[in-house]
Amino acid sequence: MKRAFHIFAVVTAVLLAYALYQALVVAPTEQTMGDVQRIFYYHVPSAWTAFLLFFFNFIASIQYLTEGKPARRAVNWIVIAIGIVGAIAPFIPQVKQQLPVGMYPSSVATTALAIAGLYFLIGKLFSGQALDALAVTTAEVGVVFCTIVLVTGPIWARPVWGIWWTWDMRLTLTLVLWLIYVSYLVLRRFSDSGQTPVLAAALAVFGALDVPLVYFSIWFFRTQHPQPVIGGGGSIDPRMLHVLLINWLAFSCLAFLICWSRYRLEHLRREVEEAPLC
Amino acid sequence: MNLLWSITLATLTKDIRLEWRSKDALNSMLFFSLLVVVIFSFSFDPNAEESRQIAGGLIWVAFLFAAVVALNQTWARELRNQVLDAYRVSPAPANALFMAKALGYFLFVIILEAVMTPLFIAFYNLRALGSAWLLIPVAILGTWALVVNGTFFAAISLRTRSREIMLPLLLFPIALPAVQGMVEATRIILSGDGAARPWIVLLLTYDVVFTTASLALFETILHAE
């Protein structure tokens, strides 16, 4: 196992170096923003990674809370329903019309299936205390990546748009997620280890329920107080997309590596804690 | 269902009676609320037009802080008398305990708000340009939003070190959309421009979602060991 870890670490390091080269040298310079735009190649992959990790935490928390309980069956069926509906619905003409511009039915379908797949995969691979270890791992590493998003965002915004911060959808959502998960980590640190897993899992579920409400509250707010949009949408130069994806791959590998380490550390910590005292 | 309600009512009346007998918490909370209003009014002294824009924010932040102090107070008393352990051992359904506690706090915080609001109106010379009666559903839904999550997180914080700071730490991030709803709705009603409806619907949705979640998970966290 250790061998695999070291090999993977070397591969990741090489990928990161290559991705850095791509971002700084190979990627074309943006017309309006100039070279500062290259922050994008670190900012966006960090955001995707952070959200993915938080999503894993949510799955692990739900599974921990419902383990061995009748509610688990219900949750399983709900996830299956999400997968099936998400895979089929986007292709129905009435639904297809409702999709926002740029969102392809196939990507919605893939996302829905991925969500269901990840849920059952995690359920197969982890159970009991391992789920809790996974939860704390993904929360911590998620906060690290989310911090990077919140730091690189304003650094990018300042020279380009002249402001450090604005309460637009993406920034605000990211900040709220960061706050929720930092409070999650504080709760874990301050509670007795017997109860921590359950309390933390409950908080994670509450946090996840909060996210769509935050989304809508910002959406209403924005329709009443229009403000500058940071990092506007629109199509992206395929060469830039290429560099973005390379960086995303590199940072995903880094995230996996860090999670792997943190997970092993967590098991070691539990071993030491539960070791018989003389 | 009947049993649930009768236990809830019994617990609630007990709490109210206890509170009324001692009157300590209520009196100190009332005075605290008054102080909060005064400090805010001192620090933010806007003209009439400005005050309609910011009063919503000021009032709800003041209520939020008063509510947190109140929540900390009342759970602390429970802990002193080891009431929580008694609840865990009793066969009463955990949901009854939760509803009783939440309703009790709701009444408590509403009383505080009822005291603070006229003071705010006086200090800021407030006059609603929109439909003032809409402020009532906003107050009810908004207060319930703070109280329902406050009760749940207070129960979680009880088992942690630094429990007084733990409650606001957990509550504030999750409460953000509700706070935004209350503040915006109040601002719109006071200044009379825009529709408060979507915000009220948001508050209602928030209340439904988190009341359900709290009732679903309260038993689990009460017995967490």
Added chain:
Amino acid sequence: MNSLKYLYAAYIATWLIHAVYLGSMVRSYARLRQQMKELGKGEK
């Protein structure tokens, strides 16, 4: 270009944050290994 310093600041900040986290993990590992060793000795 003036704005280049922002680019470098962002990249350096990213690696700094990762470095701090990895550093804290390395220290935790070292401390836990130490504790494991002591526990091993204590049992014997």
